[in-house]
Amino acid sequence: xxxxxxxxxxxxxxxxxxxxxxxxxxxxxxxxxxxxxxxxxxxxxxxxxxxxxxxxxxxxxxxxxxxxxxxxxxxxxxxxxxx
Numbered sequence: 001x002x003x004x005x006x007x008x009x010x011x012x013x014x015x016x017x018x019x020x021x022x023x024x025x026x027x028x029x030x031x032x033x034x035x036x037x038x039x040x041x042x043x044x045x046x047x048x049x050x051x052x053x054x055x056x057x058x059x060x061x062x063x064x065x066x067x068x069x070x071x072x073x074x075x076x077x078x079x080x081x082x083x
Contacts, residue, residue, distance in 0.1 A: 021053040023081075028058060031071065056080045 001031040012025060024030055030040040048054055061083055068080055 017041060022047050022053065024054065024056050026056050026068065026072070032057070034071070054079065058082050073080045 010025070010029065012019050013021045013023065021033060024044065029035060030044070044054060056068075056075065056079055058068065058080070059082075064076065065080060065082055068082070069075060072080070
């Protein structure tokens, strides 16, 4: 796996200095509780437009993956990484 570089609100996966993808933490970055944070959807869209793969992370096991999928409408199941 390439190098992870933490930005303010997400991680960029790099290999040999080239960005390979972006990892977003869900809690506190995209959502606060059940409410989406302002600008989060636009930020994800902007990164997707570059063609970089986007994945979503959570360390919570309190909610099943299907509930997270419902919250992140339109996201593929494989794009969500959980414990």
